[in-house]
Amino acid sequence: MRWPIRNQILVPYAATLVVAVTTTALATAYLDARRSRAESLRGIRNVVETLGQSTFPYTKSVVDKMRGLSGSHFLAIDPQDRILATTLTHPVDPAAIRSRTPESATIETLTDFPSVDIGGSRYFVAHIEPARMGNASSLYVLYPEADWLQIQRDAIWAPLLVCGVTILLMSLISMTLSRRLDRRIQAVRGLFAKLADGHFDHAKVGKLDDEIRDLLLSANSLSDQLSTLRDQFSRTERLRLLAQLAGGLAHQLRNAVTGARMAIQLHQRRFPNEGDDESLNVALQQLTLTEEQLRGLLALGKDRVEKLPPVEVAPLLDEVSALIDPVCRHTQIDFQRTDNLEDNSLSVPSGADIKAAILNMLLNGIEAAGVGGSLRLSARCRAGLLEISVTDSGPGPPDAMQDRILDPFVSSKPEGVGLGLSLAEMAATANGGTLSWRRDENRTVFTFCLPVLADDDTPSHESAASPRLNTPTPLRLGVSSQ
Template identity: 40%
Template sequence: MAHSSSDSVSLLAAVGTIALTTSWLAVRRSEQVTVTRLRGVLRTLESATFPFSPNVLEQMRGLTDAHFIVLDRRGNVMASTVALERPFPRWADSVPVSEDLDGLLEYPLVSVGGDPYFAARLQAERPGEAAWLIVLYPVRNWREDRWNAAWPPLAIGATTLLVMAAVSGLLASRLGRRIRSVQQLFARIAEGQFAHVPVAAPRDELADLLVSANRLSDRLKQMQQTIRQTEQLRVLAQIAGGLAHQLRNDITGARMALELHRKRCGTAKGDESLRIALRQLVLTEDHVRSFLAFARRDQTASPVTADVRALLEDIRSLLQPTCEHTGVKLDLSVNLPEEAAMVGAGEALRIAVMNLVLNAIEAAGSGGHVWIRADRDADTVRLEVVDTGPGPPSEIQADLFEPFVTSKPEGVGLGLAIARRVAEELGGALYWQRQDGRTVFTLCWPIGDGKLDLAEKLPPERVPNPIPTSTPP
């Protein structure tokens, strides 16, 4: 801002200097024209042969704006266009001959009738004893000529200065407002408020700075969210580390007690209660393990290879009691060839699908329906979990796969985050959509090594074609 003001002052000073110089040169030219004209008159009169009568002198006065006095050899006035004092002043003898002078200011100043004149003298040999001709040029005319020559450049310069000052003030004001907006933006960023400032025309360096500042604001906002999320996960990992040991001990103790009871007392024929209780303990242990695997980022899912077909059947049988208790119908449809059925992270996939199906059962509610469907789609395995529930609330849809995002008062908000992480570890993606009044979560991963070029949440036009299976009732 200070640099811009200095430039404006320098420019105004330059314009003022140019105006003064132009005015001075115009005055000089005007004076040269006057001197040249006066010299021409003197040369013409000096070489003229006509007598200097009063009529001739009056005509010359009208043409030149000068006064003329004719003297004889004794210095007496023979004719004059100006009223002279009596007796005639003796300054006429001191007036130099015109050819000896170069500039108008070099002509002597004389006073005639109270008015100042530049005086020039030339020799005039004429009939009737005329010996000298004195030419008087009014100082008033000289000053008027100088002023008439000086004021146009000065007026133009003054007008230019005023216009430039007004324009400079306007530009400085606009520039100041834009600079203040940049300062305010960075002040808000420093206070942790990552809002945007609109970028208006013109597109100059300040506009580029605002664009960069807005980008910086976005990056800082993302970093703040990442730091906050990382801090949440760090605290969660600390809490989970303390709880995990106690939970595992409790689960192990309960499972050992049930197994010991089954060995000692046996079970009635057809009684599946102990087996179901043991499997529910296994399910609880899986939840604890998946929670810890997500909270501790340095731990990855087990790399044990598994058959997806057997894995899904195991999940169905494990969750069937839960479905019967909640009144939800659970169907499984798997159509995978041998080469597509094997997955390298079977335990992680089982945790992810378990979370998806449990969410679907809870969303479907009593009288609802849940489908687990798996099929091959070209070089991709696609697994869908479909439910008849209303779908996620609109206020959390944009962040549905982020940790701790949930609409359930008692929920933690980690199930979908764990499932997405597993999908990424498999080189695939997890996304969801509403289709025919149902909620469809789709988990895709490539067959063999590789990685799918899929976003974690795809728009409907990019969603793969539905798996060819019979329409659920």
């Protein structure tokens, strides 16, 4: 059986309060009624004692005044049971009253007095023997039962009314609070139901600072985390599928590129007099650049076990500049390189990865700058960190993509894949560095920052050179993300 939490809180609280208020009201009503009865009894006793000691005659005017003072009716009779004076308006049989009134009795409560019926109304009767024998032999004090009951009702109804109003207000307040609590709990339940359905929304928190607000904040935070995890999983899954598809395609293309490069090299050997032909050298450089990118496709998504050797920074930048320069000349881009390295023997870890990252940044800058633009590659070292910056004259990423420009598959171009900058950031992170970007004087600056190796680390000069045939180097794909 379902037992809602609002009932778990409301029912015990309401039951306890109802019992407490009702008990208090009944006890108060009982005590007030008892006090009223005692006061009525004390009043009749005082009247009986006072009149029993009085010596004035009981005339009509006297009993009327006593009626006004005490609220009781009076009946004075002589020894022959004749009525001398009375405040009653109905016919009275004195003999009947005398027969129902004992000579003496112990009166503890008002109901101990005998009662008589006169004209359809009941009266408590007290008998008084006058202290001075005059014209009256007996005086009867008659107290209306209706007045006695009314006094008790007046004493009881006020506490009971307060009890009823208190219970009503308590019920309304409790129902209002429980409904508000139930709505907030339902908001949490609804949010988790949406999370289960894959809709990562937010629940309205409200201004009341309590435990349920903390629960709502936690639920909203969980929604954000699940949304982030879903996006990461989606990106990872797309990257894995792309790696599987690109791997097979890149393997075939690399064989074709390798064959083309071997053909050009064979031609240069057969015709050594044409070895200085610039067009053939440019073709070889472009084939080398293409092969670097295809190797990046083959390495995409694979976990590398071996540790890549370090490389000196200066030769690495020379090789990257040599690979990019023909592309810049072809697209009429003004390419400049500035080095502010105090020590040309500085080395960085995982030379192949760093080389791929810089290539991706430069290719991204070429596409962003466009025909007739400008591109600058600069490097400097400070505080043990190497900063390699690529500055282009492009418009920069759109506002909607600025926060996600380094994420996988984020590109502003319809034909873009959006992997170049994300893989460059992965290379920086894997080597203890960072990749960041900013806009500076209408130019876009990407800064690749990573620690340099200590002096006792021996760099591998060969790792910075152009890769030889059949010597795969796990590089990254250079695809524009802007």
